[in-house]
Amino acid sequence: MVRLLAVGLLTVGLLAASGCSLLDDDDNSDRITVFVASSLTDVIGDLATEWESVGGSGLVDVVGGSNHLAAQLRDGAPADVFITADAALLDLLAPDRTPIAVLDRFAGNHLVVAVPIDNPAGIRGPADLQRTDTILVACVTGVPCGDASFERYGDLPINSYEPSVRAVVARLALGEADLGIVYATDVAAEPRIIAAWEEPPACPCVSYAAAALTDRGLEFLDFLETNPARDVLATHGFAREVAPPGSP
């Protein structure tokens, strides 16, 4: 029995020792880690390619609701850059993770009401947002797209508050929801959903801010201001010119 135990403890010890080296995440040491708002899911891959083609190091992206990412960063998650759809979230990072530099309003986006491509509920206009016989999904308040949805459309008979805009997109793409409030860029990126009706872009608009949390993050911020990066964003439908706060 004692021998068995000794063998057991030895095994655990060995595993722990080898585990320590296995668990070292030094693999990412030559790459930068970028925490990205989930509405930038489709664009971050192209930005990474562009970044590497201009000589940047590899890029690891962590995609999620801006709030969720901010909470993770506050709790010490390792990141070099944080790209958020709500600049106010950057204040939450203090005092431990106060950004070294912030590139505010480098791209913009606006909300649209989207439906699955076959529009199963026959959604036609804004009045349909109030229908109760349909399944309407939107972002939960607290994440930027949820706050913007509430500010723009007020109280709606929402069937599910999703944790990120991509979750709303997925509901629509799978046909589980009849209509949902997403970003203009999501409609451009996801072939299975379309805008429910035509309307000129309207605010409240969302603007993105990028914060450098480490010195290496600064390089990426500089890159975001270059023409190739701005072209990538424009290709995905993000607005280059962002209206200053307070304008209609």
Place this chain on the structure above:
Amino acid sequence: MSRTPTRAPRSVLVVAVLGIAFLALPVVGLLQRAPWSSLDDLLGRRSVLDALRVSLTVSAMAAAIVVVLGTPLAWMLARVDIPLRRLVRALVVLPMVLPPVVGGTALLFALGRRGLVGQWLDRWFDITLPFTMAGAVVAATFVALPFYVMTVEGALRTMGDDLEQMAGTLGAPPLTVLRRITLPRLLPAMGAGLALAWARALGEFGATITFAGNLPGSTRTLPLATFQALESDPEAALALSLVLLAVSLVVLLPTRDRWLPTR
């Protein structure tokens, strides 16, 4: 019959205590950060009460379905010589090891509005499970059922079927044997399995948010509310966690040693 208690080697005890510490530490961490002074105010909030009500309703309904579906299933796995038993058992245990988010996605593809079976439910009966409390019950049942089946099946095997055989030879019909002999002896194990399954249903998060969505008063359970509060209102998240902890303990504590039936 009195027995001398097992003499425990000290080294084993040391490791066992380490194990306890590892499991208890997070609970202690939660308790020492809990906002005790504002707890009253936090727990009285509509959002907390809503989540508590949804959680209790959903988990209780899931637990009831688990017993109804799980008891015959456990009995069949333990007593009937079915073909491909290993495969069937693996299938039953699958939700235990599957990431709940995957389970929720799978449920969506099966029972969602465009799902394999869900499209017919929607078309013929006008039943849509996602985004309803029924959907949350389905998600909770899916993840909780294996815990009950495993416990009850294990008990059936340990207990053996000598008494049942005997009653059979004495002329008792199978259903009478089940009702008068098997089930009464199985009750403690059913209780233990129920407690486990109930507790698992209470803690369910991934499959619920994926399959049933997140709506206050209907599908937003305590874990969903906690997840959400964590980002905006950490104090409320801690209060919610305490509620969840308390409810889970209430469900789990009565089981004590009644894990397997005594022979």
